[in-house]
Amino acid sequence: MSASHSPNRAPTPRSAAAGGRPVVLITGASSGIGAAVASRLAAAGRWELLLNGRDEDRLGAVAASTAGVSLPMDLASQDGCLRLAEAAQKHSGRVDALVAAAGLGWAGAYQDMTPAALERLVKVNVCAVLHLVHLLLPQMVARGAGRLVLIGSVAGRFGVRGEAAYAATKGALVPFAESLRYELQDTGVQICLVQPGPVDTPFFARRNAPYTRSWPRPVPAGQVAAAVENALTTKRDEITVPRWLCGPARLQGMAPHLFRRLAARFG
Numbered sequence: 001m002s003a004s005h006s007p008n009r010a011p012t013p014r015s016a017a018a019g020g021r022p023v024v025l026i027t028g029a030s031s032g033i034g035a036a037v038a039s040r041l042a043a044a045g046r047w048e049l050l051l052n053g054r055d056e057d058r059l060g061a062v063a064a065s066t067a068g069v070s071l072p073m074d075l076a077s078q079d080g081c082l083r084l085a086e087a088a089q090k091h092s093g094r095v096d097a098l099v100a101a102a103g104l105g106w107a108g109a110y111q112d113m114t115p116a117a118l119e120r121l122v123k124v125n126v127c128a129v130l131h132l133v134h135l136l137l138p139q140m141v142a143r144g145a146g147r148l149v150l151i152g153s154v155a156g157r158f159g160v161r162g163e164a165a166y167a168a169t170k171g172a173l174v175p176f177a178e179s180l181r182y183e184l185q186d187t188g189v190q191i192c193l194v195q196p197g198p199v200d201t202p203f204f205a206r207r208n209a210p211y212t213r214s215w216p217r218p219v220p221a222g223q224v225a226a227a228v229e230n231a232l233t234t235k236r237d238e239i240t241v242p243r244w245l246c247g248p249a250r251l252q253g254m255a256p257h258l259f260r261r262l263a264a265r266f267g
Contacts, residue, residue: 023092024147024232025050027075027084027132028102029068030058033151033199036221037099037228042066044229050088050095052102075102075128076120085135095136097147097232100129103170110164118165125169130176137189144188149231150177151224152195154245181237192231196224196241216245 024041028034030053041047042065049068053059056072063070069091073084088095104124106117133148140146155163156170177193184191200218219242227239 021046021048022096023048023050023088023094024097024099025052025071025084025088025095025132025136026068026099026101027052027128028100028151029053029062030055031062032101033196033221033224033228034099034101035062036225037101038062038066038068040222040225040229041232042068047097048092050092052084075132076123078127078131081128081131081135085132088136089139094139094143096140096145097149098132098136099149099151099228099232100132101151101228102128103151104166105163106166107162109162113165121165121169125166126172129173133180140189141184141187146189147232148180148189148191149228150191150193151228152177152193154195154197154240157195177238190235192236193238194224194227194231194241195238195245196227197245199224199241216242 024047026034026037026041026049029038029051034051034053035058038049038051039062041049049063049066050071051059051063051066051068052071052073052075053062054072054074056070059070059072062068071084071087071091073087074080075084085095102124104121106113106121129150137146137148140148150173152173153167153170155167156172156174159167159171173193177191181191196219197216198218199221224241227241230236231239
């Protein structure tokens with residue numbers, strides 16, 4: 001749940017062709033949350049899926065199972081983002097919704113992080129999101145309809161020991177989404193920030209640091225995918241998964257010193 005202004009259901013953007021399905025571009029679709037979103041939207045049958053990821057084999061398998069279109073591209077550069085946006089426009093003529101699910105993780109002492117790892121983390125988790133929104137937004141505004149769903153993390157709200165850089169990159173999406181939401185008032189374009197806690201995906205294995213905390217327990221990727229579908233079809237501003245993690249967020253806002261003492265002990 002979130003500080004959503006209006007959870008009312010909103011019309012799904014429609015594609016240019018009469019009666020056609022709206023087009024959604026999902027980044028990070030080769031595994032994890034992105035793949036789960038692709039599977040859920042495919043099952044719903046309401047969307048034309050454009051799928052992006054770096055691993056061409058895994059992405060191709062997801063595309064085959066969801067009847068989606070594979071658009072492999074590395075988003076760690078501005079050029080990669082531009083080529084993805086161009087490929088999406090060329091294939092479908094438009095993008096009605098963006099689900100920005102691509103992301104990298106890193107865990108360990110911040111002082112042990114290499115400059116190269118830090119730079120790539122920022123490029124994928126922050127710059128790629130801003131670039132893609134910047135590339136796709138003008139046409140959405142011109143059409144008077146569109147959806148932007150950004151996958152953040154509760155780490156970006158709370159801060160997490162051993163994940164300073166990762167938390168910073170996810171935290172950057174909070175003021176970005178909030179600020180852009182004000183700009184998009186009365187344009188017909190909706191933006192929603194989905195903030196999961198730990199999710200049971202290959203994310204932790206790929207960052208070479210397994211999830212070892214006993215609390216909170218990882219949730220299934222399908223649970224996050226359900227929240228994304230909700231974000232695409234309602235006027236929610238933020239969705240936290242699982243919902244109970246809104247409680248610590250409220251505590252942090254009301255009693256930050258107490259929150260930090262508890263986080264230092266348990267977190």
